[in-house]
Amino acid sequence: MNASEENLLKSISNDTLLDLTQRYGQSAFGFGAGHGTGSPGRFPLTPATDFHSGQTAKSNESGGEHTSDDEDGFDSLDSRKRGSSFGDDKPGGGLAKKSKEQRSLRLSINARERRRMHDLNDALDGLRAVIPYAHSPSVRKLSKIATLLLAKNYILMQAQALEEMRRLVAYLNQGQNITSPIPTALAPFGQAAVYPFSGSALSTCAEKCTTYSGTPSTLFKHCNDKP
DNA sequence: TAGGCCATCTGGTCCT
DNA sequence: AGGACCAGATGGCCTA
Numbered sequence: 030m031n032a033s034e035e036n037l038l039k040s041i042s043n044d045t046l047l048d049l050t051q052r053y054g055q056s057a058f059g060f061g062a063g064h065g066t067g068s069p070g071r072f073p074l075t076p077a078t079d080f081h082s083g084q085t086a087k088s089n090e091s092g093g094e095h096t097s098d099d100e101d102g103f104d105s106l107d108s109r110k111r112g113s114s115f116g117d118d119k120p121g122g123g124l125a126k127k128s129k130e131q132r133s134l135r136l137s138i139n140a141r142e143r144r145r146m147h148d149l150n151d152a153l154d155g156l157r158a159v160i161p162y163a164h165s166p167s168v169r170k171l172s173k174i175a176t177l178l179l180a181k182n183y184i185l186m187q188a189q190a191l192e193e194m195r196r197l198v199a200y201l202n203q204g205q206n207i208t209s210p211i212p213t214a215l216a217p218f219g220q221a222a223v224y225p226f227s228g229s230a231l232s233t234c235a236e237k238c239t240t241y242s243g244t245p246s247t248l249f250k251h252c253n254d255k256p
Numbered sequence: 257t258a259g260g261c262c263a264t265c266t267g268g269t270c271c272t
Numbered sequence: 273a274g275g276a277c278c279a280g281a282t283g284g285c286c287t288a
Binding site: 135138139142143146150172173174 | 260261262263264265266267
């Protein structure tokens with residue numbers, strides 16, 4: 030992890046929304062500031078030499094098509110890594126000594142797992158697209174962990190802002206004039222600021238997922254709630 | 257060159 | 273039984 034990213038994570042982990050807000054205000058979530066200015070960063074990954082054939086294979090970077098993965102996985106695999114025991118002759122490892130049936134099953138499972146991880150990465154890309162940081166080609170893409178932590182705090186910050194707006198509206202609706210700056214009575218913030226869904230009319234997990242994800246519902250099979 | 261990040265494979269577990 | 277999910281292992285790429 031580079032220094033800039035490290036600093037970001039430090040600032041995220043302490044839950045200081047004020048600090049986070051200041052960073053947003055400065056649009057300081059581009060990691061390119063401290064390093065690699067003018068450098069395109071490490072993404073997208075450059076094509077690598079195929080492990081077996083020596084041919085150049087396109088990276089399976091998330092967002093790419095998942096078409097060829099479905100066959101049996103082998104020929105269309107990302108060339109980065111074939112796994113620890115793939116084709117390995119060591120005892121107990123690899124598919125070489127397994128039956129054709131077992132091998133076929135293993136390849137099928139691998140392809141499924143690959144697809145699953147691609148879906149996960151697609152979702153992470155979607156998350157990166159909506160959280161505020163510099164989306165510039167010269168800026169390094171957020172790492173997975175940074176994306177998740179930043180998203181979490183962004184949600185908290187938005188919830189806090191929403192709660193503040195609600196209080197302000199309520200205050201104004203009482204017919205009181207605001208002669209001084211923002212009333213200090215608006216703080217501290219209630220629980221609703223911490224749990225965005227706590228006051229929501231949406232009661233089931235499925236409803237929340239449908240409303241807030243914008244993602245195909247098939248990706249939310251965790252929802253046990255019946256709408 | 258070390259460390260961070262990543263994709264992939266793999267075997268285990270749980271669920272439908 | 274088959275699929276989803278998970279965590280560990282492995283090795284490639286990139287940056288400081």
